[in-house]
Amino acid sequence: MATPFNAILVLSILISSCLSSAAQTCSSYTFSNSKVFSSCTELPHLGASLYHNYTASTNTLNIAFKAPQTSKGWIAWGLNPNGAKMVGSQVIVAFFHSNGSMVAYPTQLDSYAPSMAPEKLSFPVSDVSTEYINKEMIIFATLGLVGGGSKFNHVWQEGSTVLNDVPEAHSTTGENIQSLGTIDFQ
Known part of the structure; x- marks a missing residue:
């Protein structure tokens, strides 16, 4: 039978563990490249986080998008300048190439089955x-925002498979279909 001291000790350890986990917020993260x-x-x-520096005078945005992922999957983050859904979004995707290196590039999500090929976006990247x-996985990029505003619709995503150096479709249930919102960079 546990003594009251042992019960208090176990409870203290559990509370301490929960508090230290909660303390690991995006504001305490240190990037390896010192950004x-x-x-x-x-x-x-x-489980994703978005970091940014917005410069209003030049209407530019430096971002870091970070999300948990295996080495076999992919992540993406981007803006939808004309709507609030995934289709129409212009994103940056990252994954491990078959040669073992990581790649990241911009692409457009022009349908529910986009090509995921590198493409130029409607704003500078x-x-x-x-x-x-x-x-x-972490994506870094600088964006030239269009329209002079700081509030945008954004989307983020992850998928578990890359086949022939092309990210495969993500799940269409749960959090994968809820990963969108509005953000004000100011």
Whole structure:
């Protein structure tokens, strides 16, 4: 039979463990490349986080999108300048290429079965890179925002399979279909 002291000790350890897990928010994350972002948002689905620096004078946005993923899957984040759904979004996707290197590039989601091939977006995208650390994929990029505003519809996604260097369709249930929202970068 457990003594009251043992019960209190076990309870203290559990509470401490929960508090230290909760303390690991996006604001405490340190990037391996020493990049620093002024804002971060824990996105409500897929365990993802978005970090950003917005420069109003040039209407540019530096981002880091981070999500848990295996080395066999893919992640994507982007904006939908004309709607609030996945179709019409312009995203940056990242995954491991069959040659073993990580790749990241912009693509357009023009249907429910997009090609996922590299494509030019309707807004400037530069400095695209990616890395894989501690079972998380991270996309870095600089975007030139159009329209002069700071509030946009955004989407994020993950899939478990890349076949012949093309990300395969993601799940169409649960959090995968809820991964969209509105964000104000100011």
